[in-house]
Amino acid sequence: MTASDPHRDGEGGLRRQGLTIAKIANLAGVSAPTVSRVLNGQAGVALSTRQRVEDVLREYGYRRRESGSAAILELVFHALESLWALEIIRGVEQVARKHELAVVLTEMQGRLTPGKAWTEQVLARRPTGVIAVFSELTVQQQSQLATRSIPLVVLDPTGEPLHETPSVGATNWTGGVTATRHLLDLGHRRIAMLSGPVQWPCCRARLDGYRAAMDAAGAPVDPDLVRISTLYVEGGLRDGTDLLRLPDPPTAIFTANDLQALGVYEAARQAGLRIPEDLSVVGFDDLPFTQWAGPALTTVRQPLVQMGAAAAKMIVALANGEELEQHRVELATALTLRQSTAPPRRR
Incomplete structure (x- = not known):
């Protein structure tokens, strides 16, 4: 693109009001219905085509003007097989209740990355935000959420969190x-x-x-x-x-x-x-x-309950358009002394 590109303003930024589905389609070399399906998270679009459209949306910093998000907080776990997950759910639910949000749980049965079906369902539901716990969304999935202004927070990331992705952990x-x-x-x-x-x-x-x-x-x-x-x-x-x-x-x-x-x-x-x-x-x-x-x-x-609550508070803040004070939050750990340790027995 050149400085005279009619889709950009004088500072090289996007004139948001001028970027229509038709213009996106023209820039990506696809049809307008294809762009609409990508924007709405619908199936029936080839991966390479979807990526072309997403590339254009990212380049122009496009954020769809939604009619309103659903009062839902999506919570994604790689597994739900221990009280560890329950403690995090308790923390998330405490914050969600205060803000009149329902909590939707997804278990990936040991997989670290949600599948295509989950992505399409979430994009269709348009939740207030997504918390991925001990999980890892692909760059494309993160881009799809960002394009639709769905905040994402990662709790105890399984990989190194991207700098711009808010995350919560412990020391x-x-x-x-x-x-x-x-x-x-x-x-x-x-x-x-x-x-x-x-x-x-x-x-x-x-x-x-x-x-x-x-x-x-x-x-x-x-x-x-x-x-x-x-x-x-x-x-x-x-x-x-x-x-x-x-x-x-x-x-x-x-x-x-x-x-x-x-x-x-x-x-x-x-x-x-x-x-x-x-x-x-x-x-x-x-x-x-x-x-x-x-x-x-x-x-x-x-502090698992507090970690869940911290992630939920970050989602609420981002959904309200607020800037986060920190993108990476680490809560303190502490030793709890009980009866399973003692000096070694002399041999």
Whole structure:
């Protein structure tokens, strides 16, 4: 485009009122009905054609003037298999209720990215906003939401969040340091770490915090004591069992979440070990069941309810056209001391 392009103003910006569906169609080299289908999130448009139209919309900073958004807050989870998700839902619902918004849940059954059907349904519903929890929308999906002025906030992103995408998380690195220092202060040196997938920033940060605390204490990290596990009870049981079968097993295990810690409890029971007399265990999240475990679990509290509420508040602000003070919000973690840790038993 040149400076004389009739679709731009004198400063090179878009004259919003002059960009019609017909002009978009002309710029993208498609028909007006095709542009209409793209704008309304309808099916029947080839991917390459849809991308051409989206490219034009992005280039001109187009935002469709909606007749009004539905009073809905879309909440997308990659899985709903633990109390972790319920705590976040509670926080989102608290804010949604105050603003008379209904909460719609979508579970992707372990997949990290919503499918095409979800995208088309959301674009058709035109919700007030979308919160993606432990999920990852594609660049195209994010562009489609932005084009229709549907705010997006990512909670605990599974990939590095795009700079312009608002996100909410916790101080995972600090939590990892705090948990490990607690075990070091008790006298442990053979401290194992069960991490989650390290491609996920929250898991990588917890593992990095563990390594930083060990390094600061001059306690070398034995590679055999670090396992990349799954964030479920089964992962804690499997990898906890392997750790306890080592010739020189750990005296303490720090897990990336409370479900793994529960699996470690069972691994210790099967090995005939007592917690904390024979093995200290620290979890991460502070889910409600941890205070009723036998013994009650020492864990790093992640403010899940507050994280859900923070994400919902960001959606409401963006939907009202307000500027966010911060695009990345990290809430503080804290160690909750209970009965699952003690000084190591003399061998």
